[in-house]
Amino acid sequence: MTIREIISQATRQLEDAGIPSARLDAEVLLAFCLNCDRLELIKNPERMLDDAERKSFHEFITRRLGWEPVAYITGRKAFWSFTLEVNSNVLIPRPDTEVIVEEALDVFRTHPVDQPCILDIGTGSGAIALALAAEIPGAQITATDISDAALKVAKENALALGLDHSITFLHGDLFSPVHGTFDLIVSNPPYIGADEYEILPAGVKDFEPRQALFAGKTGLEFYENLVYQAKNYLKEKGWLLLEIGYARTMRDY
Numbered sequence: 001m002t003i004r005e006i007i008s009q010a011t012r013q014l015e016d017a018g019i020p021s022a023r024l025d026a027e028v029l030l031a032f033c034l035n036c037d038r039l040e041l042i043k044n045p046e047r048m049l050d051d052a053e054r055k056s057f058h059e060f061i062t063r064r065l066g067w068e069p070v071a072y073i074t075g076r077k078a079f080w081s082f083t084l085e086v087n088s089n090v091l092i093p094r095p096d097t098e099v100i101v102e103e104a105l106d107v108f109r110t111h112p113v114d115q116p117c118i119l120d121i122g123t124g125s126g127a128i129a130l131a132l133a134a135e136i137p138g139a140q141i142t143a144t145d146i147s148d149a150a151l152k153v154a155k156e157n158a159l160a161l162g163l164d165h166s167i168t169f170l171h172g173d174l175f176s177p178v179h180g181t182f183d184l185i186v187s188n189p190p191y192i193g194a195d196e197y198e199i200l201p202a203g204v205k206d207f208e209p210r211q212a213l214f215a216g217k218t219g220l221e222f223y224e225n226l227v228y229q230a231k232n233y234l235k236e237k238g239w240l241l242l243e244i245g246y247a248r249t250m251r252d253y
């Protein structure tokens with residue numbers, strides 16, 4: 001089979017299973033399988049696949065047909081200006097979360113602080129902390145998570161990106177492992193309510209870590225605890241930036 005044929009076939013299979021972005025997924029998985037980028041596929045549509053390539057692509061598509069997210073299959077996800085390693089112990093970083101990074105950079109553009117102290121609570125893959133470390137040289141960044149397995153991924157990402165000296169990783173619940181005060185506290189906390197479980201897409205509810213997703217019955221538990229305690233860890237004129245779910249409003253709060 002050629003690249004063109006196998007992509008068409010896989011796209012049809014994924015579409016039939018109701019998977020959105022079927023063609024994109026097929027292309028990303030084939031590029032991963034052939035260790036090239038998607039542009040190479042487009043440039044060489046008539047290239048034949050050998051048996052080993054076909055077999056490994058078939059395995060990837062079978063996993064995707066079971067709704068496993070593409071990022072867990074490839075073990076990587078683009079975020080900000082780099083590619084992060086991910087596995088099923090961490091939430092797959094979302095493009096929406098880059099807004100937190102942009103807002104944080106804006107805070108320090110409009111209110112400059114020399115070598116700011118920054119705390120990222122619930123760092124997961126390290127996405128926010130790493131982007132801030134890359135963008136604000138000299139920043140003293142602390143990143144925490146309640147999941148040891150997630151912290152392992154974050155530390156590996158920091159090492160791979162050469163940012164391990166810029167971030168202190170701490171294990172624990174909310175502020176419990178943290179000492180000192182910060183110019184900025186950021187968090188993309190779990191914010192899904194237990195009653196929303198059923199309406200989550202299969203790729204999320206069956207694969208992403210529950211600890212990264214759910215916050216009590218309403219989804220607001222984490223904010224309540226975090227906002228209440230944050231004042232003890234903020235410097236005077238410090239900032240608290242939180243991602244919040246689209247379905248959440250201050251009325252809920």
Ligand SMILES: C[S@@+](CC[C@H](N)C(=O)[O-])C[C@H]1O[C@@H](n2cnc3c(N)ncnc32)[C@H](O)[C@@H]1O
Nearest residue numbers: 091093122123124145146147173174188189212
């Ligand atoms: C929605 S994920 C965000 C991950 C990452 N910051 C991102 O934006 O991709 C929430 C993270 O908070 C962590 N977490 C959940 N409860 C926590 C708690 N009580 N204290 C610290 N971290 C917690 C989870 O393990 C998970 O890694």
